[in-house]
Amino acid sequence: MKWEHILKDYLTYLKLERGLSINSINSYELDLLKLINFLKVKSILATPLTIDQETLQLFLYEIAKELNSRSRARIISGLKSFFNYLIFEDYRKDNPTDLIEAPKIGRKLPETISVEEIDQMIAAIDLSKAEGERNRAIIETLYGCGLRVSELTNLKISDLYFDEGFIKVTGKGDKQRFVPISDYNIKYITIYKDQVRCHQEIKPEASDTLFLNRRGAQLTRAMIFTIIRQLAEKANIRKKISPHTFRHSFATHLLENGADLRAIQQMLGHESITTTEIYMHVDRTYLREVLETYHPKKT
Template identity: 55%
Template sequence: MDWQSTTSGFKSYLRIERSLSANSVDAYLRDVRRLQEYAESVGGIAPDKVTVTDLKKFVVWVNELGMLAATQARVLSGLRAFFKFMVLENITTDDPSALLESPRLSRKLPDVLSLDEINRMIDAIDLSKPEGMRNKAMLEVLYGCGLRVSELTGLLISNLHFSEGFIRIVGKGNKERFVPIGSYAIKYLRIYLDEVRVHIPVKHGKEDFAFLNRRGAPLTRVMVFIIIRDLALRAGILKAISPHTFRHSFATHLIENGADLRAIQDMLGHESITTTEIYTHLDRDYLRSTIISHHPRGRERRKIKQ
């Protein structure tokens, strides 16, 4: 079995059976191409002949290339999917990745904005410009609904159910979920749609997209990143800010105010509760800093450390 035909079959499996997005499929194929590159560099090992020893040597090889532990772990995750596919298709009977350990990762907690910082960024928007109200509605939706940036740029007007207080989101793997939308987000979305967007000449086929640029096309992910980073600078916020920061802030603020973890998992569209649990760690840090700052014994302990 050669690499080209196996990779082609894997690509079809990811697209049809796993229903993954084009970006996810490309990421998996890049991981397989890395292994193929290594296999060809050591004598041309066929995909069905790769052993766990070969994979261990591959890990050493990518480490010597300077690949970070997090990137190595993601590559190995992609290769596990590749070998699982080969077992399912009876290309091989053994999965060499089953006994392979991923590199240990330190869990980096994401930056989170306070409510004051979010308000400062929103206040920094220039509402005298046509795109100002769009950007305000965009930030209110990001923070109020905890969306991924791709979910924001792909948001459709036909999926806005204001009277029911929900929006329909198509997330990773084309999985649907309904997310509650609050009064602030509804208010500014209505203003943007009714008073600004109606004056934009929309490109053919893009009529249902909520957030448009001046040329009538949907906003790109890159444009959303640029808008948010510019607003952070204007607001004097020095944290590493991205659209995902609003998603982290959405989840963290819910946890801090006593929301149920399972409900947050559903709203974020996390497949595993383990992914959502990172926000409980954020909350513990928040509680610890609050106690040290405000509890009498906490203040005494801080003085001793100083």
């Protein structure tokens, strides 16, 4: 069986059976394509049904020259998943990755920015330009609702339940959740929607999409990254800031101000509370202040 055929079936399985997002599926595909390319370059005649542990180790030694431990661990995890799929479909009886250990990696803490830094970025927006109000609404929504970048770009006007104080968000695996939205955030979305967006010529397929580019089409993930990077530069913020930084900051600031971890989990759309617990990294100085303020035997 050829790699291309089984890869196509595997990607369909990831989409339909496991309900993974397009971005996750693309990552699995790219990692397996690295393996396929390695086999071609080295002229190794191995199929998905015959490849063995030794060949996989050679591949991993090769990629270790250019990838960090976190990336290698991700690839090994993806290979284990792929061969488990082959066993599940009765293509193989064994998993050649069973004895391959992933490199140990430390848990990476999320990058966050302060409310003051967010305000600096918003102040850097040129509201005299047509896209100014849109960009302000984007920043306020990323931070105010803790959205993933794909959730923001896919947000529809029909998903806005402002009277009830919620927006409907479609997350990973097309799972939907209702996220509360503040009056402050509603204000800036409404300004953009009613004073800027309504004057655009909008492409038919984007008629219900909230955030549009200058051509009246849905904004891309790459464009959101560009907007944020440029604003950070204008605000003279040296940190590496991405759309996800606002999501991390949203969760961290809520936690620091006493929000319940389960509530944060629901707002972020995490299936497991373990994923949300990464936000328990709150600054040690803050934890010390909590101890000194609230512990009954503080003196």
